[in-house]
Amino acid sequence: MNRIIKNPFACMLKVAVATLCVVCMSCNRENNPVKQFEGYIAGYNPCSVEVDDVNGNSARGFYLVSTDLKDTLLTCNLPENIISDIPSSYIIDSTDHFPESARYEFKIKIEYQNATVEEQQETSCVVFFAGNIFHGEYTQIIIKSAKRLN
Numbered sequence: 001m002n003r004i005i006k007n008p009f010a011c012m013l014k015v016a017v018a019t020l021c022v023v024c025m026s027c028n029r030e031n032n033p034v035k036q037f038e039g040y041i042a043g044y045n046p047c048s049v050e051v052d053d054v055n056g057n058s059a060r061g062f063y064l065v066s067t068d069l070k071d072t073l074l075t076c077n078l079p080e081n082i083i084s085d086i087p088s089s090y091i092i093d094s095t096d097h098f099p100e101s102a103r104y105e106f107k108i109k110i111e112y113q114n115a116t117v118e119e120q121q122e123t124s125c126v127v128f129f130a131g132n133i134f135h136g137e138y139t140q141i142i143i144k145s146a147k148r149l150n
Contacts, residue, residue, distance in 0.1 A: 032113050032114055032116070033113070034111050034112070034113055034144055035111070035112055035113070036109070036110070036111055037064065037066060037071070037073065037109070037110050037111075037112060038066070038067050038107075038108070038109045038110075038149070039064050039065050039066040039067050039071070039073075039107070039108065040064065040065050040067070040103065040104055040105075040106055040107055040108070041062050041063070041064060041078070041082075041083070041086070041098075041106035041108060042063050042064065042065040042097060042098060042103060042106075043062070043063040043095075043096045043097035043098050044060055044061060044062045044063065044090075044091050044096060044098075045060075045061035045062070045063065045074060045096060046092075046095070046096055047061075060076065060078075060083075060091070061074050061075065061076045061121060062074070062075055062076075062078050062083065063096065063097070063138070064108070064110070067107075071139075072138045072139075073112070073138060073139050073140075073141050074138045074139070074140045074141070075112070075140070075141045075142070075143050076121040076140075077142060077143050078143060078146060079143070079146055082108060082146050082147075082148055086098075086106065090102060105150070106148070106150070107148070107149040107150045108146055108147065108148055108149060109146070109147050109149055110143050110144075110145065110146045110147075111143075111144040111145045111146075112141040112142060112143050112144055113141065113142050113144060114139060114140070114141055114142075115140040115141055115142050119140075119142055120140050121140065
C-alpha cells in the first residue's frame with residue numbers, strides 16, 4: 001500500500017532535524033573522550049573540603065600532577081580506597097600541597113573525562129591561602145577508573 005506524503009517539506013525537515021541530532025550527539029562524545037593519565041596525588045583543594053558531589057556525598061578536591069610535571073588536574077571523585085591512607089596531617093586548611101617529602105608518595109594511573117559544566121564542583125575561596133601552589137588554571141575532571149601504582 002502506497003502512502004501519499006501530504007507535506008514533503010515537513011518530512012524532509014524531520015529527517016534533517018533527526019540527522020542533526022545524531023551528528024551533534026556524536027560530536028559531544030568525540031569532544032570529551034576518555035583519557036589516560038599517570039601521575040601523583042600532590043595536594044588537595046582546601047576550598048573543597050566541605051563540597052558535596054553531584055550525588056550529595058562529601059567530596060574533597062585533590063590535585064593530580066603528571067609524572068612529567070607538565071599537567072595539573074583537579075578531581076573531586078577520587079575513590080576512597082585510593083585516598084584512604086593519605087595522612088590527615090597532609091590535609092590542612094592552610095596549604096594546598098602535600099609536604100615535599102610526600103611529593104611522589106601517591107602514584108596513580110587513571111582514566112578520566114573532563115568535567116562538564118554540570119559536573120564541576122565549585123571550589124572557589126573567599127580567602128587566599130599563603131603558600132598555595134595550585135592556583136590559577138587547572139582542568140577539573142571526572143575519574144572513570146583509578147589504580148594506585150605504589
